[in-house]
Amino acid sequence: MSAEATPLTIHLADDRATALFGEDLLLALQVGDCIALEGDLGAGKSTLSRALIRAMAGDPELEVPSPTFTLVQNYNLSIRVAHFDLYRLSDPSELDELGLDEALADGICLIEWPDKAGSALPKNHVGITFQFAPDGGRNLTIQAPEAKLARLRRVMDIRRFLEDNGYIGMHRRHLTGDASNRAYESVYPANGTTRLVLMDAPKRPNGPPIRDGKPYSQLVHLAEDVRPFVAIGQALRERGFAAPAVLAQELDAGLLLLEDLGEEGVLDNLGKPIAERYRASAACLAAIHDTPFEREIIIPGGHHHIIPDFDRAAMKFEVELLLDWHLPWKRGGQAVSTAERERYLDIWDHLIDELANADTSIVLRDFHSPNILWRGDREGHDRVGLIDFQDAMIGPAAYDVVSLVQDARVTIERALMDQLMADYLSARARISSFDEAAFLKSWAIMSAQRACKLNGLWVRLRDRDAKPGYMRHLPRTLWHLAVAFEHPVLAPLRNWCIEAGIELPESPA
Template identity: 65%
Template structure:
């Protein structure tokens, strides 16, 4: 079904506002977007293009030469951008000769004088028409498929949020987007004050039902708005942990202006673990697990957030990614038999039964290198900045130790793994109620559960979502599964995997 085209209009008083529009469009463009800039000479097309490119580069002095004579200028920025000026184009067929289709496939296309292209531009393009207004200024009309207009309207909503909270004229730059629909921006106040971070997390509609009439997000207890983030953030800060301060919020709109905890990570320049920082992270985690968190957390805006359980349904659904995706991939498409599936499910039921009496507490769920900020100038647990915890649950606390010790995207070599485990256990042994043997069994079970999930997820990302890059992590996460198998509680799963041919057959050096 073709996405219906919609329009919006705005007035730009001067060149500064044209620059601002270009900078904001840089926040929302995606690969495959074609921006067609319509208007007479001097209307502002080149000004907008230059501002967009400099914002994408985060370089106010980026050279942006006019492509009038070369027809196209290519930029390797956060996204690849091709800037076309078709004024001298004599035939629309020449577009292919100058690489238009290839540029659109791999990135973003900015097109000045799009009328010269005839009908060659995609129907999904974003048309930006510039018109002169009496007395100066420009009238801008943006026309695009409704979903793309919604992206642009969202960036204007954020502008109004910032203006209303004292950040009028702030410079905005892309920071990152995560695996969900959340996106983040750096906010540089106009008065040169301290940089902030804007968290943009619009409320998500329910997906299709997949089990017992419920969508995946409800079954897995994934945050569907920003209230869980606000609640967990408040609970962490109240207990002395370094979660970001929330300065301004519009929870209904899914907008938070939060503290920038810094840019340093726990990895070195080559992306390898820095032992001191990983050990400090485990120290922080031990303190977190020794701290009591309530299931019901009051929200600053009123009401309560109930922290959900990391329950059997969630654990099994995640573990089933191995049998749903990884096993058929290993067998060139042949699915698991009914008997194999039944046995696998029964094994996990028995493993989860063994977690009944293990220590349970707040589980952040993604306590690993991408979500840990190193704050070396601070002391104790304040050295570890915590982010991305909106999906936290109450579950086996061992899961978060698995997350950092068996980092899915970074190889933590076995000597450091052993050191981190020893550090953590040494810190927890001082607690009178800490049951080390029960914890170690829970660690092995949650290690296997997480590894089964990830080894299936990498295949699903490749097969279903056309993202093969994640497969590079599989040698590592298969190794993690073999480490979990060292505990006697995992013998049934280890034997099942051996029978069906799942195991660390590739070299860890490839990871």
């Protein structure tokens, strides 16, 4: 255990507070964590353990017997939890038979009476010591390596944020995380009323300068804190679209308490698109693109957010992922030649020039299945719940249509893709200034731009970030590129890809 890490101290007034802390503690844990619980009988160790296990199970009535006589009780939940009580352990060597190492390999361990484990206790464990307090509650002292304490401090900061805003005694459960530094919690009031959603998004740390003295996030205009989310959500709601209301905020800390738009999405139980919901989403998107948005948005507190442009630099930087990751992977590690790179980027300069007169609007950027919620009890565009729009830009409206009909993670069969395009074009045609031919050209260019980015990104996630699972999307996004190449404006890029040896499938399978 790190000697430099300053221990945390917490006062818990009663059993209820102890149980809530057990729920919060779970949110700070990761697979492989070992929690060592020390203290006298009745100090609250079992109360905390029981609450943590029930929170993991999502069952407040789950039977959680004491492992006093069995020594270990295993729970095969979404993450395995092993609850040890070593009071009757006669020798630390018995921990091998109880499966401590195996439990830590793929789960979390709670250990009461950890002193019995001797040197078998993991050195990087989280130690929690319970002591009775004069007021009848208990005081906890928590020691752990700094990285683990930092996670716990964040969890405690969120509890304080909720209580400071009047949300006392809320039950919290992990909801989801995404590829960024954001995480989400489900927050349930103690009186059992409607669920809320907590966004935990600390300010994005700037990475090293990559080009022109700017880090990646600034080059491609990614939100660096929660202010853009608040601003874009406010602008969408003001125009009648279903973005979650912000119920409480602490902008500098990156904490937002949000209205819950529900959990139902646009996919069926097999992960297949539901045509009705996709068609409603296309109609909603057309309405967004027909609605003017001011570039500058003022949010409560006086912060001004300027929606950035999806500019040439950002588009070109993203398509370079194909050069830097996809082609070297395809060629067994061989880098792209200088001549190839120059020709590719010159082609993209000409394609971006073709966008000069493209229909532009706010671009939500990731308008696809993970970020669309279905609210079947509503009517019109209010049925389509919008989330994850903090990276919005002003750019070609076609980009969001590409995101929807060429979903990177879900196969949209060609027949449905064509139907969605027809629906969108029909809705936009009600505006006399809408030029369908120009839109289809910009759609093809933005389809190719997004596909080139993604076909490099999947490889980067595998090779740089050790996330090989994303490679399963590669056949689909290569097919998307083939579909884009059906437009004659893409002929130069299609020829370049053929010469570069990029193989394009005829279907997404």
